[in-house]
Structures are given as C-alpha cells and as structure tokens.
Amino acid sequence: MVLQAIKYSRGRLEILDQLKLPHQEEYDHVYSSTDAWHAIKDMRTRGAPAIAIVAALGLAVELVNMKLSPAAEDVTVFVLEKLDYLVTSRPTAVNLADAARKLKKTTESAAAKANADGESVREAYVSAAEKMLVDDVNDNENIGRHGAEWVIQKTEAGKKGPVSMLTHCNTGSLATAGYGTALGVIRSLHAKGSLKHAFCSETRPYNQGSRLTAFELVHDEIPATLITDSMAAALLQLKGPSENIAAIVVGADRVAANGDTANKIGTYSLAILARHHGVKFLVAAPRTTIDLATKSGSEIVIEERPGKEVTLVKGPRHDGVTLDLAVIETVSIAANGINVWNPAFDVTPAELIDGIITEVGVVEKDKDGKFDLNHVFKVDGLEDKPSKIGGI
Numbered sequence: 532m533v534l535q536a537i538k539y540s541r542g543r544l545e546i547l548d549q550l551k552l553p554h555q556e557e558y559d560h561v562y563s564s565t566d567a568w569h570a571i572k573d574m575r576t577r578g579a580p581a582i583a584i585v586a587a588l589g590l591a592v593e594l595v596n597m598k599l600s601p602a603a604e605d606v607t608v609f610v611l612e613k614l615d616y617l618v619t620s621r622p623t624a625v626n627l628a629d630a631a632r633k634l635k636k637t638t639e640s641a642a643a644k645a646n647a648d649g650e651s652v653r654e655a656y657v658s659a660a661e662k663m664l665v666d667d668v669n670d671n672e673n674i675g676r677h678g679a680e681w682v683i684q685k686t687e688a689g690k691k692g693p694v695s696m697l698t699h700c701n702t703g704s705l706a707t708a709g710y711g712t713a714l715g716v717i718r719s720l721h722a723k724g725s726l727k728h729a730f731c732s733e734t735r736p737y738n739q740g741s742r743l744t745a746f747e748l749v750h751d752e753i754p755a756t757l758i759t760d761s762m763a764a765a766l767l768q769l770k771g772p773s774e775n776i777a778a779i780v781v782g783a784d785r786v787a788a789n790g791d792t793a794n795k796i797g798t799y800s801l802a803i804l805a806r807h808h809g810v811k812f813l814v815a816a817p818r819t820t821i822d823l824a825t826k827s828g829s830e831i832v833i834e835e836r837p838g839k840e841v842t843l844v845k846g847p848r849h850d851g852v853t854l855d856l857a858v859i860e861t862v863s864i865a866a867n868g869i870n871v872w873n874p875a876f877d878v879t880p881a882e883l884i885d886g887i888i889t890e891v892g893v894v895e896k897d898k899d900g901k902f903d904l905n906h907v908f909k910v911d912g913l914e915d916k917p918s919k920i921g922g923i
C-alpha cells in the first residue's frame with residue numbers, strides 16, 4: 532500500500548498528522564487556508580514540497596466550498612491576500628513562496644482575460660493548485676531515477692555492487708506529494724536491486740528520521756537501520772567499507788544560486804563527515820526548491836523554533852515492554868530553566884556538495900568547482916539528455 536500524507540479530491544483535503552506518527556495514523560481535515568497555515572506552523576504537515584502543496588490545496592478547498600463573489604476582482608484580491616498569509620507560516624523552505632508566486636500569476640492572468648468572472652478565476656486557481664500535487668509525484672520519481680543511476684555509475688561503491696546510503700530528516704512520501712526526494716533515491720536503488728542497506732539518522736530535536744523515515748522504510752520493507760545523529764561519524768568510520776556506503780543523500784528546503792543548501796539541522800555536520808571519509812554528499816531536490824534569487828546561503832532566513840521542542844518529548848506511554856497508545860505523555864529531558872537555541876535548519880556550503888539531483892538530471896560542478904544551476908531551468912523536454920548537466 533502506498534503511503535499518502537495528502538489525500539485530496541476537489542473540495543476535500545486531509546493530511547496525515549505527522550506529529551502522531553509513527554504510532555497513530557490519523558488524518559486531519561483541512562477546510563481552509565487558516566487550517567493549512569496552522570497545520571504547517573504546528574508541523575502536522577512538514578517537508579518543503581508538502582508544505583507548498585498543502586498551502587495551495589488548503590486555499591483551493593476553501594475557494595471551492597465558499598459562496599463566491601461573481602466579480603473576478605473580488606476573488607483575485609481574496610486569493611492574493613490568502614497566499615501572502617500562507618507564506619508567513621514557515622520561512623525557510625522556498626517551495627511555499629515559489630508556489631504562492633506561481634499561483635498569484637495564474638490568478639492574475641485568469642482575472643485579466645476578457646469575460647473573466649469569479650468562477651473562471653476560481654477554476655484557474657484550483658486547477659493550478661491540483662496540478663502541483665500531480666507534478667510533484669512525477670518530479671520525485673524522476674529524481675529517484677536520476678539519483679539512483681548516478682550513485683550506481685559514478686561512485687566507487689556503486690561500481691562494486693549494491694550500495695548502502697545514509698539519509699537525514701524525512702524526505703519521503705510524508706514530506707512530498709508522494710515517493711520523496713532523497714528517500715526517493717533510496718527507494719529507486721532498492722527497486723533496482725542496487726541497495727544493500729539504508730541508514731537513517733534520528734534527526735533531533737523533532738525526530739523526523741526516527742519517527743517518519745524509519746516508519747516509511749519499515750512500511751516499504753527496505754532493509755534499514757536507525758542511528759542517532761551522534762553516531763554518523765562512527766558509522767562511516769567503522770561500517771563505511773564493510774557496508775559499501777556510497778553516499779549521504781539529503782533533501783533541501785532552499786538551494787541558493789551557488790548551490791549552498793539549507794536543510795534540516797544536522798545536514799551540515801553530515802556533509803563535513805562525508806568529505807572526511809571520502810563518501811559522496813548529494814542533495815536531492817525538485818527545481819521548485821532551487822532559488823536563483825538567493826545568491827548564497829548567507830541570505831537564507833533560518834527558522835528558529837520553540838525551545839520546548841528540544842527539552843520535551845511527546846509520545847505514547849511505554850512501560851519497557853508494551854506500548855500503550857491510549858496514554859500520550861510528554862516527558863521533560865532537560866534541566867528546568869536552561870536556555871535553548873533551536874534553529875530548524877542549517878546551511879551546507881556548496882563546496883561540500885558533490886551533486887544536486889533534480890528531476891531533469893544531476894548537476895555536478897563545472898571545472899571551476901562551481902554549480903551552474905541555471906541549466907536545470909532550460910532543459911524542459913530534454914529530460915533524458917541534460918547535456919549541460921553533469922551526471923547521466
């Protein structure tokens with residue numbers, strides 16, 4: 532059975548509450564842009580592509596179910612205001628701002644047509660939002676395919692035989708419309724029979740690795756092992772050769788024009804470890820995550836989240852033997868009164884990244900050691916021959 536974080540049909544949107552995973556699979560209805568804003572802010576839905584899609588569809592559902600003004604201008608003003616509001620939910624992932632910008636353009640173009648009315652503007656918006664859901668799954672499958680081929684063909688481990696991979700945070704079906712980005716690469720390697728083992732890091736403080744990625748790996752019956760974040764160096768040192776670890780593959784919340792990449796806190800440390808141990812470090816992201824307007828990582832706004840996400844842990848009671856799903860407890864794991872710094876993301880310098888896997892190919896550095904990400908926006912229709920893109 533395919534894991535579905537987002538269930539949508541016109542006028543109806545449900546999201547899997549990711550705060551309750553892995554132990555409870557409960558869907559929440561999203562009736563409006565306000566519901567979508569809260570689901571994103573509270574991280575019941577999370578992951579850069581999923582955030583953008585839930586925001587876009589939350590507003591679509593609201594538009595479909597509301598009493599609509601017959602005037603195109605009223606509907607346009609409403610849509611533009613709601614999109615501005617949705618973008619304020621979380622700042623680092625660019626996919627949300629990118630989706631809002633594209634949806635605004637669609638809405639304004641529909642309103643500018645002769646004979647436009649409220650209904651035609653609404654239809655243009657809703658169709659464009661629905662297309663984002665479909666496109667994301669296709670893009671992820673292509674990312675998986677390109678990434679798996681690159682790992683098999685371009686890494687020493689890949690040339691030897693089935694590879695092991697380490698991933699961080701959750702970039703799978705739960706973080707996207709389906710299949711996933713970095714986890715999609717692992718899925719694709721597994722589907723080809725080229726995956727020896729997947730390792731996933733816990734991803735403190737919110738445990739997207741141990742709760743969500745581990746859940747997806749178990750669900751898909753992919754051979755996998757969980758480590759805490761602090762074990763990554765030892766993993767590469769002690770098991771790198773015997774497990775044939777080819778690469779660390781991560782997702783992205785925003786890739787700047789020079790390739791600097793904002794992703795879940797802890798990503799930067801993994802990139803440093805990969806370089807030290809001669810393991811490739813790959814970023815897997817759709818083009819909607821590439822932000823050419825942001826020149827380098829220093830311009831990226833890093834979201835800071837409440838300290839209680841570090842000091843408190845929530846989950847069902849476990850007495851050491853049995854899990855009791857009826858009792859959800861919050862446990863304090865830090866000294867009362869301690870100050871906490873909780874940046875949700877960090878920025879990995881492009882220098883430490885070996886390849887950026889997109890739906891149109893894997894971007895490698897040119898002979899000057901720089902990524903030229905402009906090319907990925909010029910290859911539509913040339914999916915299988917990304918000539919200016921390194922890789923496959």
Ligand SMILES: CSC[C@@H](O)[C@@H](O)C(=O)COP(=O)(O)O
Nearest residue numbers: 577578579700702706782783795
């Ligand atoms: C395909 S998801 C890519 C990124 O969004 C992911 O790696 C990540 O950092 C998610 O952070 P989160 O805070 O859980 O939204």
